[in-house]
């Protein structure tokens with residue numbers, strides 16, 4: 001997808017996550033950002049469980065005709081178990097890579113975003129926000145909560161105390177069939 005002049009349209013005084021491109025030499029540059037999740041001003045982030053500090057590592061690879069920006073996010077999120085709704089605090093890592101081209105991209109290069117060679121600064125706030133949201137796992141379940149339904153199911157599947165040590169093989173097989181029915 002192409003985002004024509006997206007950075008130019010952003011008229012914010014100072015980007016939350018912004019890279020100054022003017023004067024940046026060719027090569028690899030690393031930037032670190034720390035901010036609070038609330039500073040993004042997006043209710044979706046708090047709904048997703050982000051309420052604490054967010055750390056962002058940005059690597060800019062500036063080359064002659066293109067630029068590659070790699071975002072890495074690290075944040076703690078308050079989630080809930082899908083099965084028992086117990087609160088879970090999880091450390092979430094996200095990453096995202098953006099390709100920028102100074103030239104008019106042709107159809108083959110549709111993954112490149114067009115950027116003006118003279119762009120002074122790059123606002124990555126929106127990309128970081130999306131990367132954070134994408135770092136939330138689709139499924140969340142307890143890992144150490146004995147009251148969780150996952151553990152209960154395992155317990156129910158285990159042989160009961162009435163199990164005879166020398167019960168014959170056929171009977172065990174029948175039990176097994178019932179167990180997984």
Ligand SMILES: [Zn+2]
Pocket residue numbers: 081082083084085086141142145147148149150
């Ligand atoms: Zn659970």
